Amino acid sequence: MNTNWNYPTSVRVGAGRRNELADVCSALNMKRPLIVTDPGLAKLSMVEDLQSLVNDAGLAVGLFSEIKPNPTGENVEAGVQAYLSGKHDGVIALGGGSGLDAGKAIALMAHQSVSIWDLEDVDDNWLRADADKIPPIIALPTTAGTGSEVGRASVIVDQAAMAKKIIFHPKMVPESVILDAELTVGLPPHLTAATGMDALSHSLEAYCSPQYHPMAEGIALEGMRLVKNWLPKAVRDGGDIEARQHMLVASTMGATAFQRGLGGMHALAHPLGALYDAHHGTLNAVLMPYVLRANADAIGNIGVRLARYLDLPNYSLDGLIDWVLQLRKDLDIPHTLAEIGINDERADDIGVMAHQDPSAGTNPIALQPGQYSDILSRAINGNL
Ligand SMILES: [Zn+2]
Known part of the structure; x- marks a missing residue:
């Protein structure tokens, strides 16, 4: 088509x-x-x-x-x-x-x-x-x-x-x-998964941003639905052209949506990517549920709307987080940063760097450096 x-x-x-x-x-x-x-x-x-x-x-x-x-x-x-x-x-x-x-x-x-x-x-x-x-x-x-x-x-x-x-x-x-x-058919499954989760994080963070930009919100929603429906298929069968095509569109949509801003996942992924040789998409994927949980006070209603649109079994922020956890599991993405070689030796520095990152400006809550360090420690230890 x-x-x-x-x-x-x-x-x-x-x-x-x-x-x-x-x-x-x-x-x-x-x-x-x-x-x-x-x-x-x-x-x-x-x-x-x-x-x-x-x-x-x-x-x-x-x-x-x-x-x-x-x-x-x-x-x-x-x-x-x-x-x-x-x-x-x-x-x-x-x-x-x-x-x-x-x-x-x-x-x-x-x-x-x-x-x-x-x-x-x-x-x-x-x-x-x-x-x-x-x-x-x-x-x-x-x-x-x-x-x-x-x-x-x-x-x-x-x-x-x-x-x-x-x-x-x-x-x-x-x-x-x-x-x-x-x-895109030559991309191996683990990179298909990591890049696809980056596309999801763009739409998800844009959707949670407090900026007024309803056009971007609309694009973000449909971008996330495409990821939900097609990323597991593209990872399972790299030759599935229909799945690959929808994922390319979802990726373009994620970047269009993030004119509304990003948030805590990218604020942490940027310094972690610079200090450790870790894939940007994998970092966002691992951090995703921990950052959602840290933002819970501000995104309860957003979680309900999103869960409804994505047709998840439970219309709540917890339902959304459960879906992210299951998706990561299906894509063989680790639950902790420790599994990709990141420890908490520099957690304080990274908290400061995340706080200064331009993406932090549109996180739903103005998190302080100590709060970013806390999210990081939780993501390292798997303490959701
Ligand atoms: Zn990204």
Whole structure:
């Protein structure tokens, strides 16, 4: 079932629709697109096939894949050099979070005179960029979780400052997105589960945020229903195209919904991801019930509404938490952070870092550093 959407950007939805890539390039006046992806994907025939597809249509396509799993400022600079020396006129960003984030940042920086760090997502910094010089971006996600294909920002590592920075510009939203489930079938079950739980955490945290944004609430609800119905199937049978396609849509919806903000799961997952080499989606999945419980005083009614919409057996916050616990079990996701090698040696520091994280600003309760440390200890020890 193929369909085209124009919200939140132009989205072509359907298995096999990567075959329309050359048409999409032409519609955006790209004659010399640069494919940006990660080195792992660059080795797969998928990338070679996409290159020939675009070449055969008479376009001169280039490839840049020298990026780290967490792309750095140096990676972006090298990508800009490749973009300029190849005289490219647009970017095709392909991949999971890293390929998409790097591609978007390379397009942003291609013709700017400011440094990438001048465009960190603080105040109105983005006004420093010359918006007219940002070339068009096409995004093809190969995982269903980050939703970076509809995001207005990239996470880039500033190695000098040893920090992950959010680089933001409204024109970083790709002008065209292709959600082709066939690009995600190679993802192994544990990564399908972890990325899918990240998509769920985006919709769930956006739905619990206190911000006024009813549109985002609506999107979050249906995003969660898609995860409930299709993630277990996509994990059980990676070749289930229907399940994969719904999960890609759920991922795009999660990232669209979190314009309403995130919360305590991401506030804790960000410092934990930086300090321990743990998967972002797994961290959110493990933390999920503990953070829901810590927010109980503020989300009782939200839990009832959500449980009703998801058609859970028990219309309450406890019913919602029970569902999360069962889903994690079905997906072989651990119940404690201890099982993924995290101990409470740095619980106090991490509590402070979580409190300062931008995601903490839209948690339903303004949790203090000590409360974040407490959630962390509970998640380490399995004390729900
Ligand atoms: Zn996330």
